[in-house]
Amino acid sequence: MATPDFIRTVRADAGRQLLWLPGVSAVVFDDDGKVLLGRRADSGKWAIIAGMPEPGEQPAACAVREVYEETAVHCVAERIALVRALTPHTYPNGDICQFMDITIRCRAVGGEARVNDDESLEVAWFGISALPDLPEYDWLRLEQALSDGPAWFEPAP
Numbered sequence: 506m507a508t509p510d511f512i513r514t515v516r517a518d519a520g521r522q523l524l525w526l527p528g529v530s531a532v533v534f535d536d537d538g539k540v541l542l543g544r545r546a547d548s549g550k551w552a553i554i555a556g557m558p559e560p561g562e563q564p565a566a567c568a569v570r571e572v573y574e575e576t577a578v579h580c581v582a583e584r585i586a587l588v589r590a591l592t593p594h595t596y597p598n599g600d601i602c603q604f605m606d607i608t609i610r611c612r613a614v615g616g617e618a619r620v621n622d623d624e625s626l627e628v629a630w631f632g633i634s635a636l637p638d639l640p641e642y643d644w645l646r647l648e649q650a651l652s653d654g655p656a657w658f659e660p661a662p
Contacts, residue, residue, distance in 0.1 A: 507624055511560055521599040528591070528604035530555040531568035532650035533580050533611040539632050540647065541618060542639075543575055543625035551637040553646055555606075568609040576628045579615040586610045586649040587657035591642065606642075610650040 508516075515524065531554045533541040542551045556571035558564060565582035572580045586608045593603040618628045631637065633651070649657045 507622075509557055509559065512557070516600065521601060523593055523601040523603060526602050526604050527558055527564075528555060528606045529558055529564045529567040529571065530606055530608040530646055531572045531580065531582075531611045532586060532608060532646055533572055533576075533578065533613055534650075535613045535630055537630075537632075539630040540636070541572070541576060541578060541613065541628065541630055542637070543620075544627040546624055546626050549626065551639055553608075553639075553643045557604075564607045565609060568611055572611065573616070574622055575620075575625050577616045577619050577621040578613050578628075580611040580613050583610045583612055585656045586652070587646060589642075589645075589657075589659050606646075608646045608649065 512524070512526070533554065535541070541554065543554055544551050554572050554575050556567060556575075558567035562570075568582050569580055572578055587606075588608070589606050591604045591606050593601055595601050618630060620626070620628055633647075636647075639647075645657075
């Protein structure tokens with residue numbers, strides 16, 4: 506995920522310390538039930554499409570925007586699948602972030618999947634039974650997006 510300008514501005518004052526940030530993940534399905542994934546340029550690993558909302562941007566609008574920016578696929582947001590605080594992550598430059606992830610189930614409505622920016626090395630549709638190796642937290646996102654149940658929340662300790 507490229508660092509938005511507003512985060513660079515905050516980092517100028519905050520330094521590398523932990524920043525608590527909003528994040529949105531979009532689990533996008535096509536009409537055949539395949540899921541859209543991107544192979545990230547920063548890690549080389551396949552992942553669900555994700556990003557940060559701009560100040561004032563609604564989570565569903567962020568999901569739709571991020572999917573198009575990264576994959577050229579048009580989608581609509583259908584529902585919240587899960588809300589979860591992720592563990593803090595230290596980036597190679599030393600910046601520390603912790604994201605409050607809102608995962609949104611989306612449905613593709615147009616466009617052809619392709620690399621559409623510099624954040625992905627590849628993008629592709631995958632059948633659920635033929636998924637590549639994914640980070641553990643993406644499996645929970647997928648599981649909840651496939652479920653017809655209510656949004657999932659981390660249980661209170």
